Amino acid sequence: MRTPARRSRRTAAVLAASTALLLGLAVAPAADAASRHQHRAATLDDLARQHGRYFGAAVDNPELSDTAYADLLGKEFGATTPGNGMKWYATEPQRGVFDFTAGDEIVNYAKDKGLKVRGxxxxxxxxLPSWLTSGTWTADELRSILKNHITNVVTHYKGKVFAWDVANEIMNEDGTYRENIFYKTIGPxxxxDALRWAHAADPKVKLYLNDYNVEGTGAKSDAYYTLIKQLKADHVPIDGFGMQAHLALQYGFPYQMQQNIQRFAxxxxxxxxxxxxxRMSLPxxxxxxxxxxxxxxxxxxxCLAVRRCVGITLWGYSDRHSWIPSVFPGEGAALPWDxxxxxxxxxxxxxxxxxxVGS
Structure with a gap:
């Protein structure tokens, strides 16, 4: 007959063994997951983050239904830009009537995948929506429309995007202002105003001007340099300059790119x-x-050579969904995935x- 003390020691031993087994079952999958993570190949964004940058890619709403394509975005990149879902025609299709469905879909996808979002x-x-382009507006009326649009869109996405392309493609190739509806009606x-209104709606978001053919030095990038220098002098909130970098093999590489990035920095x-x-001429x-x-x-x-070059975004990432063949017939194959x-x-x-080494 066992004594109570012996029974107690035996019970404790059984409980200890059972606990160890349970803990082993619980810990093993976690350990395996950690091991798998350690052996996962570094992504482009992983490598960029080692330099304090992000590496992202744009996506458009219809592309999210291509599961393999969308999964690649979530696995390889650290940021995304909605291709069309946050533009004016999508967000304010009727005057004063806002629709954030398309933009929200990409923001929600990005949140689920742990991606940052550029607005x-x-x-x-x-x-632009037809109600805006077909209207006849005074300067005061259009300023009110523009302020209302910016305030509503930025407020809706406050805390959900880390940067905004506030004004896009506002210069001509010769460095003069593009005569868009805003310039012709309000003036430069x-x-x-747009930068101030965006800052008022979200004081923490980074505000950019954005354009193409500004990667090297020249009349167009010089115009942006002069404009940003003046905006800074006037204490207008401006945080960044976006170089789109839609390049084409037949036009040559902008070899002053690093120096140009540096002068804006x-x-x-x-x-x-x-x-x-x-892009390139096909095939x-x-x-x-x-x-x-x-x-x-x-x-x-x-980009890596200049401390204030904060990140790179591909416009798409696979030739499967590239915008180029439809805009530049006979050209394409522009992206790092086929x-x-x-x-x-x-x-x-x-x-x-x-x-x-040393980058």
Missing amino acids: HTLLWHSQ SYIA DLGVDVAITELDI SDATKLAQQADWYGQVTSD ENLAHKPAYDAIRNALTA
Whole structure:
């Protein structure tokens, strides 16, 4: 007959063994998950974050239904930009009537995948609703419309986006102001007004001007340099300059890119590569793909070389959903993944630039 003490020791031993078994069952999957995480190949965003940058890609709403494509966005990148869902025609289709459905879908997807979101764009000469472009407005009326639009959109996405392209493509190639509806009706003061209204609606969000063909030095980038310098002098809230970087092999590489990024950084603003793609005349071949890869690597290295170049966003990421063939017939193959979501040499060039010693 066992004594109570012996029974107590035996019971304790059984309980201890059972507890150890249960803990083992509970801990093992967590340990396996940690091990899997440690052995997961670093993504482009993982590598960019080692340099204090982000690496993102734009996406449009219909593309989210392509599951394999959308999954790649969530796995490889750290930020996204809605291609169309936050533009004026989508967010205010009727005067004073706001619809955030498209933008919210991408914001919610990004939140689920742990991605940051760049807001794009509060004002642009294109993709405006017909009620706005067909109207006859006084300067005061259009200022009121613009203020109301910016205030409502920025307020809705307050805390959900980290940056806004406030004014998009407001310069001509020769450095003169684009004569959009806002410039013709209000004059150039609409730019500072838009920045002030966006800041008032969300004081923490980063505010950008954004354009293409400004990656190298020239009349257009000079005009933005002068404008941003003046905005800073006038204490207008401006945080960054977006270089879209829609490049094409047949037009040559903007070899002053690093110096150009640096001069904007020296004004006290961040610079972001916001819409990167590098197109070519079709069909593609090994020579063109090698040149494209070299350019992708150079853009990445140029950004890494300037502390205030804060990140890179591809405009799409796979040739499967690229905007280029429909806009530039006979051109395409512009992105680091092909139509089957397979890596191209450009992908390897980006990785190499992000992992280069001393970058």
